[in-house]
Each structure stands twice: as C-alpha cells, then as structure tokens.
Amino acid sequence: MRPLLAQAEAGTAAVYFADAAHPTHNTRATHVWTATGQQRPMLTVSGRERVNLNAALNAVVATEPYLDETDCVNAQSTRRLYEQLLEAHP
Numbered sequence: 001m002r003p004l005l006a007q008a009e010a011g012t013a014a015v016y017f018a019d020a021a022h023p024t025h026n027t028r029a030t031h032v033w034t035a036t037g038q039q040r041p042m043l044t045v046s047g048r049e050r051v052n053l054n055a056a057l058n059a060v061v062a063t064e065p066y067l068d069e070t071d072c073v074n075a076q077s078t079r080r081l082y083e084q085l086l087e088a089h090p
Contacts, residue, residue, distance in 0.1 A: 008060045014089045016066070018056040018081065020073040054081050064088075 007013035034040050051069065054077045058064035066084045070077040 005059065014085075015059040016056040016085060017059055018054075018078075020052070020054045022050045022052050022073070024050055052077075054078060056081055056085060 004013055004015055008015040052071065052073050054068040054070060054073050056066045066081060066088070068077050068081040068084070070080075
C-alpha cells in the first residue's frame with residue numbers, strides 16, 4: 001500500500017477509499033435535559049426513509065469526493081461510482 005500512496009502523492013496514480021452509508025433522515029433523541037416525568041415534544045422531519053450513499057474519497061486530495069446517491073447500494077450503483085472514477089482518471 002505504501003508504494004501506491006507514494007505514487008499517488010507524486011501524481012502518477014490515484015488512490016480512493018470507497019464505502020457506502022445509509023443514514024436515516026430523521027431525528028432520534030438519546031438524551032434530554034428535562035424534569036423527570038415531564039414529556040417534551042420533539043419536532044421531526046416528515047420522512048423516515050434512508051438515504052443510500054455510495055461514495056469514494058481521494059486518499060491524497062480529500063477534497064475530491066465522488067458520490068452516487070441511489071435507491072439501493074448494489075453492484076449497479078457501485079459500477080456507476082467506479083465509472084465516475086474511471087472518467088476522472090482514464
């Protein structure tokens with residue numbers, strides 16, 4: 001791995017870290033400061049759907065993210081992400 005990172009720092013190779021994330025788009029209370037036994041209303045967003053993100057981040061230049069927001073992270077979404085990377089680094 002170290003020789004590849006050295007090549008990336010020299011500009012002769014590109015190294016990306018890729019992963020998928022599935023954050024929930026809603027508020028969840030874990031702790032609250034309130035009087036014991038007193039209920040507090042908590043405003044939430046209207047949806048409870050997950051956002052599926054498949055992304056890659058340049059290991060040397062961390063300001064170069066590539067993202068595929070999709071309904072489902074699978075082989076097709078991963079291929080779309082890799083196609084973005086291949087287009088950026090032919």
